[in-house]
Amino acid sequence: MRRYRLLIFVALTSFAFAVPSFAQPSTAPENDPLYMRVVATPYPxxxxxxxxxxxxxxxxELYVTNWGKTPLKITKLDVNGKDDEKIVATVSVSxxxxxxxxxxxxxxxxxxxDPALKPGETGVFFIIVDWLPGQDDPDTFDTAITIEQHGERSGSGTIHTAALDVNQDDPIVIRSPLSGKNWLAANAPSNTSAHRRAMLPINGQPHIGQRYAIDWIQLGDDGKSFSADEHDNKSYHxxxxxxHAVADGKIVEVKDGIPENIPNSGKLAVQMTYDTLAGNHIIQELSEGHYAAYAHLRPGSIKVKVGDTVHAGDVLAHLGNTGNSSEPHLHFQVCDAPSFPASEGLPFAIDQYTYDDYKIDKSSTPALTVKxxxxxxxxxxxxDELDSF
Structure with a gap:
């Protein structure tokens, strides 16, 4: 499956934490949390x-910093989702x-x-936990980190992060922003999705506005996203x-006037900055703390302005290929602030659609078959789901 690029400017950074002032012990006792000089913080x-x-x-995400004087390696993560003291979701990875x-x-x-950190280094673990079948939602996640320290002060042990609370609200329910068949949910939620790893430090704070974002690409009957010249936007389905507006709401940001890119050319029409990353775009307030963001729109096609009230199903604009985009597609996300980069991505649920179990034959006569x-x-x-709306 071809991978599609947008809004993926990943930059990880270390963080300053307040820690007690004390000397390390002169010996290396195993399983001593004082000896394991690691700062581990779950986020958001x-x-x-x-x-x-x-x-x-x-x-x-789990941000981990080595505050010690010797290298260390994280060998295992154990995550337990707990409902009171009952484990209802779990993952153990090594x-x-x-x-x-x-x-x-x-x-x-x-x-x-390799999950190894030299003194002073920081890294991030990207974690997705699935519920156990038939279980209730967890109230908290407990993350246990198994560590090996090497060098002059070698040893091993396990530390536990502070419990991470789970927001018990169900995802916001919306309508699809698109209609028609054969819409591929590229870079949609998974633990390997490029959107999932798109951490941006804004004013010293990490943000993943795209944590649950989707790049919608329409496929033809041959399983390809275009039918003629791959360097012509008009060739793309x-x-x-x-x-379409995914719900009733108010328009709070509009950007227009950015020219379209030549698809799959390796070049962008404008330099990428904080303001051009999403290309021509619309941000709509759905409710307090919930914003729908539509990116890479065709220049001159936007039909709304800031302050407009829109209703679910209204046509807002037309799909294009602007900003950090390699070919025509709609980048869509729900987030907690009116900004693509300076927000936290929120999950959403589409009210009704059809999931198509499919295969793509890549032989001399390629074909998309819905099984x-x-x-x-x-x-x-x-x-990489294929959906119809």
């Missing part, structure tokens, strides 16, 4: 609930799976990274499709 402040692929999930979840501050989030279709209610599409 509350985990959210995601309904997708027929069951419940939560996503959060080895290659753990390396795939870890990104050091100066590392590449697109590949596995998604290009110029209508973008079966399934009506979905109040779910968010997951990565």
């Amino acid at each position: 402040p509350e985990a959210q609930i995601l309904d997708g692929a027929g069951h419940r999930h939560s996503a959060y 080895g290659k799976q753990l390396a795939a979840m870890f990104v050091p501050a100066t590392g590449d989030g697109a590949k596995p990274n 998604a290009w110029d499709q209508e973008i 079966s279709s399934h009506p979905m209610t109040k779910q968010e599409p997951m990565e």
